[in-house]
Amino acid sequence: MRLNLHTDYALRILMYLASKGGQASVDEIAGAYGISRNHLMKVARSLVELQLIEARRGRGGGFALAASADAINVGYVVRRLESLEGFVECFDRTSNSCPVAGACGLQGALNGAVAAFLDKLDEYRLSDLLPDRNRFLRQLKAFDQAPNNPKTSPMAA
Structure with missing residues (x-):
């Protein structure tokens, strides 16, 4: 990332x-x-x-x-300036063309990783x-x- x-x-x-x-x-x-x-x-x-x-x-x-x-708050700054919904193609419902979207665990794993990243940044001022x-x-x-x-x-x- x-x-x-x-x-x-x-x-x-x-x-x-x-x-x-x-x-x-x-x-x-x-x-x-x-x-x-x-x-x-x-x-x-x-x-x-x-x-x-x-x-x-x-x-x-x-x-x-x-x-x-x-x-x-550092997490606030990053959330406002980063486009995290486009982290991978399957995060964007409007442009997603992945044939296995919803059938694999990658999206959930990456959602969790991004959430953990932002949660960690929320700990910092x-x-x-x-x-x-x-x-x-x-x-x-x-x-x-x-x-x-x-x-x-x-x-x-």
């Missing part, structure tokens, strides 16, 4: 904002992770729509958590993902300055 890039970036944005304890611009966040500003902006819009972050416009604007890191905020920020800063970072590499032009 793999989270889509949108969900991955959403969790990164939330973790970054929680680690900063305040607000940050999309450029700052994109730079910290070495990822596309445009793609990150789309993800940030999704988080604003979910009311997980707030957008502040104008000079000195940026994004900030809309609630405390202790109040943001955003604050649990940052047991050491200072270490998190130090590692991001080290990545930002690393020669193999796509944005600082001489090959990235």
Whole structure:
């Protein structure tokens, strides 16, 4: 199982904002992770729509958590951003063309596995993902300055 890039970036944005304890611009966040500003902006819009972050416009604007890191449930975030009903073809009743749908145990097994995955994520708050905020920020800063970072590499032009 793999989270889509949108969900991955959403969790990164939330973790970054929680680690900063305040607000940050999309450029700052994109730079910290070495990822596309445009793609990150789309993800940030999704988080604003979910009311997980707030957008502040104008000079000195940026994004900030809309609630405390202790109040943001990781399972909730993943459920809202992932399309888990399409995990395998037989999960989608409208497009299912599997000739053995309903006659095999795969659908039930996978439903149980996805439910267990989400139940496990429900045990975590955003604050649990940052047991050491200072270490998190130090590692991001080290990545930002690393020669193999796509944005600082001489090959990235």
